[in-house]
Amino acid sequence: METAWLLPDLEDENTAGFWEGCAAGELRVQTCASCGLRRMPPRPMCSRCRSIDVRWEPTSGRGRIWSFIVPHPPLLPAFAEYAPYNAIIVELEEDPLIRFAGNLVASADGAINEIDPATIEIGQSVSVVFHQIEDVHLPRWVRS
């Protein structure tokens, strides 16, 4: 069923650096090459110094659960198969204003419904792992 998964456009010039990082096993954040401001989601100009020069900086890959949901049907078929599953927002350990959506899993290639939702809590520490679907490496999170 994973062919029907919703996946990013890897050719998107503004965001490709993030997905290249995931493919290399690194959680990278778009960073202003001029003033060093991290920004997520990526954008073409620095909202602090207005530079258009960017670099993609690796992060610790560690964070805390900022919020989570447990979706139930009706859902797109590829996701309905796993419902109820979890989706989480993670704030980065070294910069809590940088946040990522993901899923809490027991292992990189585990199913998105394998964690008992009753055990998920805001504030829990997590570490990034990567799971490949087609040519995309999706960041996911395991407890740390």
Add this chain to the structure above:
Amino acid sequence: MSPTLVKNRTAVVGIGQTTLGKGLPDTELSLACQAVSLALDDAGIAPSEVDGLASFTMEPNREVDVARAVGLGDITFFSQVGFGGGAGCGVVGHAAMAIATGQANVVVAWRARKRASAASRPWAQVQARLAEAGQWTRPFGILRPVDEIAMLTRRYMHEYGGTRDHLANVAIAFRKHAARNPNSTMGHKPLTRDDYMNARWISEPLCLFDNCLETDGALAVVLTSAERARDLPHPPALIHSFAQGLPPNHQTMTNYFTEDPLRGPAWTAAQRLWANADVGAADVQVAQLYDAFSPLIPLSLEGYGFCARGEGGPFTDNGAIEWPDGRLPVNTSGGGMSEAYVHGFNLVLEGVRQIRGTSTSQVDGAEVSLVTSGEGVPTSAILFTKDRG
């Protein structure tokens, strides 16, 4: 520029709506034309006098098609406002600005929608690959608007101690109001706290009854100058103040990437709304708050200054948002959760009815009536007041 350029210079003088329901046989274009035609009749204004149009960017019907079918005149102003449910009051506000600045004399604003329409439910369309914003949430199963708002709701509950009982207060209040409104689609179905607590989940922590309806129908309003409004059949609902709101570093719906995601666009709109008004939140006697999802009510109560941060949940206790005895009756026609969901445009009409004195849950002597559009997306709000002029 003085805020008095808009303040009290224009009014809603006509309202019209089609049947609201599921599976209506009419096309969206026919529904739009019917609503516009009814609103013009209500205003006592001929179609040929209409010289301005305002609509949503998500409106499926083009200005040319509506104008041609209804027989409108030379149109010298037409505009659209983006961001779906955030647009409703913006559309009406643009109409008011056009009249106040002399770009048009009579402006019609409308929204027509059929739930089966592809344009109505973009989340249900599968794309080959996701560009931009969708990349950051869709691959992880945050698929629907309800998932996006559920994420904020969980955080809100965590930070402020909001509960499902607060959300139930919202759903139950609006259903009670709908029961008094014969045009509502859910008024015939009572909703108890047990019904709410036992309902199926849609996206935890949100259940079925935290969601708005999906409705077919169209609604329209007619605006003209306050001077002319005084010669027309109905008491004018003056546009006393109007604002749009798009805060810094905002990402529509999936607004998890900013410093304070729970301080949404309502806060931005509220600053301008109250700055341009002669009254404040404490003077508002009745409010129509955009309710695609129940948690938008506590968030909006906080954003528009009816209570402090984190107190929007407790604000709903003890019937405080229920007609007739609550301190602030909210969504007196049933709102998007129990009257109809037409992208919040039904809230605009109910805000006008409260000023006219014709709501089915009429607040006695209402002279200050607030309407808001979607919190969680770039939004807008209008303060209607009674004409004392």
